Structures are given as structure tokens and as C-alpha cells.
Amino acid sequence: MRNTEDAAHTIFEIYNRTAYSACVEVFSDFISAFGIRNFTILETDLGCRQRDVILAHSWDDRWRGFCRQAGHLHHDPLLAMIERDHGAFTLGEQMNRNRPSADVGHLLQRFAAFGWQDALCVPIHRGGLRYGVASLISARRIATGDKAQLTAAAFAFHQRLRCLAPNEGFRTPPAGLGAEEIDCLRLLATGLSDAKTGEMLGLGGGAVHAHIESAKQKLAAQNRAELVSLAHSLAIIA
Template identity: 35%
Template structure:
């Protein structure tokens, strides 16, 4: 694979069968350019609870910090997706005088972890939702040809990995859903009743009903049909 050959990257990516293998390939592609780690997923900008991570390649310490402090609710990179449709770097955000103080503090915390620059590739979907791939590293991302290459392979990664996670699992529970709740979701999508779900999962009917109701609440859905549609649109289940 030549240095900036996005087509070759995509061809190799499509041969892989798991998010973990895709993550390894992407990591190998970005590391020679000073990028250390990355994450990809999808977020609902109007409701940050409806966030899914397809891959998290962050160091454990940063993952604990990001999740434990509720950074998703004040992440300047995510905030920027509301107004930015083109890829942007940390430098772009720092130059934006509208950047909130909390956002600046988040960038400072990332810099304290040894990261000098980052590149965010937004992938708008529908409504208030946006996919994204976020990369960070120890060198500035100044070369336009490199930025173009990174944007292309990031787009390839996000679009392909989201087709794999329903089968292989997410980087962290999507929208807080448990494995049993996701299993119940799949069965609802197949038209199963609470009694049939209970039989499939080996639990009481009341327990199966509670699994479904909890999944519906986590997905902020009003009906089971809306719940299934939302879960499928985020790649949580296949239908």
C-alpha cells in the first residue's frame, strides 16, 4: 500500500470481518503520520445519551476519563459538529473564538496526555445525528495531501465498521444497552411477543417485558416500532 493510497486501504478493509481487525488496519495506516489513537461512532447532537462508539482505540486512562467525567456532554469536538460539516483540526477549534471555556479545558487535558493535534472527520447522516472519526497524535497535521488521505480512509472505516458491530459488538454498550436488552431488541425486530422473547432467553415473561421496556427508554422511543427503527438506524441491530 503506497503512502496515500486510500483505494488500496479500502480494498484491504473490505476483506476484514471484525471491528478489531479494522481497527488494527486503520491504526497501522495512521501511525506513520504521527497519529497515535482514534475513535469512531455516531452521536445525536440533540441528545448525547444517544451515542454509539463503533471503535475506541484510546488508552485506558483516557477512556476512563472521558466516560467517567461525562465528557461526551461537553466535548468541544462533538459540539463543533453542530456547525461544521467539513473536517477540522484542534488548531481550527482553538482559532474559533466561540469555543467555550469548558471545551478549551478539554483540549488542554488532551494536550496534557501528550497529544499535539487532532483531526475530526464529520460524517453527517440524518437530522441532528452525525457520524465521526476522531484521530489524535503527537505531530501537527499540516500537509493537505495527508489530510485528504486521512479523511478518505476515515470515511471508509466508519461506513464499513458500522455494518459489523451488530454482529461483533460495540466498543462500549451502545446507549447503555445491556446484552440482554439488545437480544430482546433483535427478537422484537423479528416480531416476537414478550412470551416468545422469554422462551428464547430463558427468563420469565415479566423479565422479558422489562428488558424491552428498558431498551425502549434507553433509545428514547415511544413505541416498539420506533425502538426497532432507531436501533437499526444506529447499527445496533440488523433487520
């Protein structure tokens, strides 16, 4: 267990960082002391998983192999448990319940086969089925005191990345959106027409329209107003 002062200092450093990579480095250094190497920071809509936006991740080959084998390559296996517990939870806590679900035990068994002992899921409820989520995979069981520190740091990290990622760019295409689609979305949100957006991006109005329609399809938006609202709420654009 690290001192609570360490967690407080880490949170201060996270908010003090102005560059995406520096912020990720601070968080990664902190969680490594808890036996954690793999994490995912994302925005998700549990009612429409194609809207998943990964703000940051650290996945080693073992985790990629596990997700590929389990069919979770693009979907975090912990997300299915969020609706049962709206607060932060560990797999160990879920297993210690009076009536743990069968999928919790099954997931722990599969984790153990890959050398992991526990996981922490920190859901940040946005309303409805929308959540910000931080999930961390640990090589050892997560103690209660450690959980409190990790939860606080993960929450701060998530909130900071929501500010940094839209401006610096995403390491993983958010919801599958390409760079030009995001650029068109950003200008659409300011109220510009397709023609004016095209002038600013060096594209034809028809190309802008096609990018917007593609973005609507990828985010399952019914119209442009909903598209812009989703892009803001999912931290795709600032």
C-alpha cells in the same frame, strides 16, 4: 505524509476484512504512521447524547486521564463543534479561522498539556442532529494532505464497523444496553411477540417486556416502533 496509494490500499483492506478485530488492526496500523494512537468511532444524536453508541475506540491512559479531568469521560469534546462545520475539520483549522471560538483555543491548550497537537473530526451526517463520527487525536499537527487521507480511511472504517459490530458484539455497551436487551431488541425488530422472544432466548415473557422497557428508557424512545428505528439507525442491530 503517506502516499495516496497507501490510503487506497488501507480502504480496500478495511472493506475486505470480515472480522471486527482485523478491521480495527488495519485502521490502527494506518493511522499510527500519522502519530495517532487514540480514536473513537461512534454514532451520536447531538439532541440526545444518551443515545451515543461507540462502535470502536482506542484510548490510552493519557486520553482517559484527560477525559476524566476535563469531564469528557463519556462524551467526545469535539462533538460540540460539529454543528459549526458539517464537513471534516481539524482543531488546527478551527484555530486558524478569522474568529475561532474560545473553546477551540482552550481545548488545544489542554491537548498540548497532555502531549497532543491536533485532532481530526469526521462527521457523517445522518439527518437532523444524527451523525456518525470518527475522531482522531494526533501527537502532531495534521497537514492538509494527511487530513484528506485520514478522512477517507476514517469514513471507510466507520461504515465497515456499522456492518461488523452489530453481528460480532460491541466492546463498549451501546448506549448502556446489556446483551439481553440487545438480543430482545433484535428479535423485536423481526416482529416476534414477547412470549415468542422469551421462548427463543430462554426467558419469560415478563423478563422480555422488562428488557424492552429498559431499552426504551436508555434510548429515550417513546414506543417500540421508535425503539426499533433507533436501534437500526444507531447500528445497534443490523
